[in-house]
Amino acid sequence: AQKITQTQPGMFVQEKEAVTLDCTYDTSDPSYGLFWYKQPSSGEMIFLIYQGSYDQQNATEGRYSLNFQKARKSANLVISASQLGDSAMYFCAMRVNTGNQFYFGTGTSLTVIP
């Protein structure tokens, strides 16, 4: 069975500081992709970053990077130099090679403090 776990319901970070949002996953499929999405208060879901199970390097997209530790089955999102606009819900998700479904965690609410 596939599972995504986000253990931090809420996080606070000072503006301009870095923050790490935790995500652990469970799958027996050797080929999988891990995704992070942002959901601001307006409600839309925005794709942030992707990491493949066979990727040798950690993914980066601007201020977002993914700390991928395959042996620990973790895919933590790191946001550098936090901005007020980063305040949102963040969801970790997984897609495995054996199906078309995506599996989502319960999300982490991030609040950036001025």
Add this chain to the structure above:
Amino acid sequence: NAGVTQTPKFQVLKTGQSMTLQCAQDMNHNSMYWYRQDPGMGLRLIYYSASEGTTDKGEVPNGYNVSRLNKREFSLRLESAAPSQTSVYFCASSATGGVRETQYFGPGTRLLVL
């Protein structure tokens, strides 16, 4: 490109009423999905369609039906609405090129069942 569109944006129903949520995508994606989002529970998959002409149950299919009308459109029907179906509903689509294909989400439909 409009991406993924959903109608309506907001709906109020009385218990026992029926309604259909419409979803369309213009990205030529094979796969389409319906999720519901409830506080603290993340996104839960209701139904998905891997390709035109196929549909499969997700995690929470009871009380819902779907129709993949063509490659572009995927509708969700509530035959007899219940207060437990009060939620935000998201439609999404993705290509089927492998695990690195992300999902693209519609803006969501807020449904209140009285």
